[in-house]
Amino acid sequence: MISFSPIRERYPVETRSYEVPETVTEQLEPEERAPLVEKIKCLLRDRKAVIVAHYYTDSALQQLADETGGHVSDSLDMARFGYEHPASTLVVAGVRFMGETAKILNPEKRVLMPDLEATCSLDLGCPAEEFSAFCDSHPDRTVVVYANTSARVKARADWVVTSSSAVDIVAHLAARREKILWAPDKYLGGYIREHTGADMVLWNAACVVHEEFKALELEALRRQHPDAKVLVHPESPASVVAQADAVGSTSALIKAARELDASKFIVATDKGIFYKMQQAAPGKQLIEAPTAGRSATCKSCGHCPWMAMNGLGKLAACLENGDNEILLDPQIAARARVPIMRLLDFTKARGQAVFGTNDA
Numbered sequence: 134m135i136s137f138s139p140i141r142e143r144y145p146v147e148t149r150s151y152e153v154p155e156t157v158t159e160q161l162e163p164e165e166r167a168p169l170v171e172k173i174k175c176l177l178r179d180r181k182a183v184i185v186a187h188y189y190t191d192s193a194l195q196q197l198a199d200e201t202g203g204h205v206s207d208s209l210d211m212a213r214f215g216y217e218h219p220a221s222t223l224v225v226a227g228v229r230f231m232g233e234t235a236k237i238l239n240p241e242k243r244v245l246m247p248d249l250e251a252t253c254s255l256d257l258g259c260p261a262e263e264f265s266a267f268c269d270s271h272p273d274r275t276v277v278v279y280a281n282t283s284a285r286v287k288a289r290a291d292w293v294v295t296s297s298s299a300v301d302i303v304a305h306l307a308a309r310r311e312k313i314l315w316a317p318d319k320y321l322g323g324y325i326r327e328h329t330g331a332d333m334v335l336w337n338a339a340c341v342v343h344e345e346f347k348a349l350e351l352e353a354l355r356r357q358h359p360d361a362k363v364l365v366h367p368e369s370p371a372s373v374v375a376q377a378d379a380v381g382s383t384s385a386l387i388k389a390a391r392e393l394d395a396s397k398f399i400v401a402t403d404k405g406i407f408y409k410m411q412q413a414a415p416g417k418q419l420i421e422a423p424t425a426g427r428s429a430t431c432k433s434c435g436h437c438p439w440m441a442m443n444g445l446g447k448l449a450a451c452l453e454n455g456d457n458e459i460l461l462d463p464q465i466a467a468r469a470r471v472p473i474m475r476l477l478d479f480t481k482a483r484g485q486a487v488f489g490t491n492d493a
């Protein structure tokens with residue numbers, strides 16, 4: 134098992150404060166749901182549109198994406214799908230940075246979102262101007278940012294990485310003796326540093342969902358289910374990652390649930406993943422990792438409050454009215470495209486599938 138050294142003292146910046154909204158999921162009466170789904174299907178045909186949804190969105194959206202020739206995956210795979218699909222309009226059910234990435238890679242297409250207020254604590258925790266000043270104070274470092282950032286932050290970066298590609302890319306840069314400035318997730322940054330030995334300074338932000346998983350309570354749950362294997366996303370604290378049988382991106386965790394020799398799994402990532410994970414591993418028992426207990430605040434309780442802002446009603450409205458379009462400054466988008474393309478070129482050259490295997 135890998136050991137983790139404390140990294141708190143190395144944080145160079147303070148945590149940014151922001152409001153975490155309550156997790157409110159759309160409530161529809163059974164008799165409302167079917168006509169709404171039919172209406173969306175008609176609108177998708179009329180508007181030449183396709184749905185690309187993230188694993189953490191409501192299962193009704195994931196199901197609708199599957200039924201209508203859309204796609205359910207992680208953020209970059211969502212963008213790749215949109216890039217290759219002939220639809221002129223992409224409806225991105227996820228959070229804002231995903232819509233922005235889709236727009237950066239598909240500038241000629243219209244990108245709509247059910248709710249433009251759906252954002253991400255990693256994006257909120259890394260404001261572009263402060264981040265740019267931080268980069269300026271470390272001019273000797275290669276700037277590597279996670280996909281979960283705004284277009285403006287990506288535009289300031291040398292590389293964009295995903296959770297599945299981050300270790301390989303940072304190891305590659307470290308082998309060239311490059312020193313790294315990493316943002317925004319401190320836990321994923323610490324995980325990468327432990328696995329690469331790279332010289333990294335870390336921005337201080339975290340995912341409100343994964344930060345909430347609790348090590349002591351997880352140990353207790355493991356004692357209750359000694360036959361269960363533990364699946365953990367690396368945005369979680371090191372004390373939780375250290376208990377994992379498999380650590381990885383959303384797609385990697387789904388694959389692990391399907392392929393590992395166990396009939397029971399404790400899963401430390403957003404519970405929205407259970408819809409696809411259960412399809413991939415039918416008959417296996419999936420248990421939510423604990424977010425409550427001593428010291429817990431349960432800001433998210435295992436489900437992203439911003440992902441929860443996506444619902445069938447809002448999706449129908451944005452399609453019907455053309456609302457909530459992602460619009461980006463073309464210069465920012467062009468600059469942000471450079472480090473994203475660097476990621477794609479790197480993984481292609483290594484024969485790795487960047488799409489379908491990465492992050493939140």
Ligand code: SF4
Pocket residue numbers: 189228252253254255281340341342343403437438439440493
């Ligand atoms: S689950 Fe975490 S990383 Fe993903 S969108 Fe929500 S806050 Fe961001």
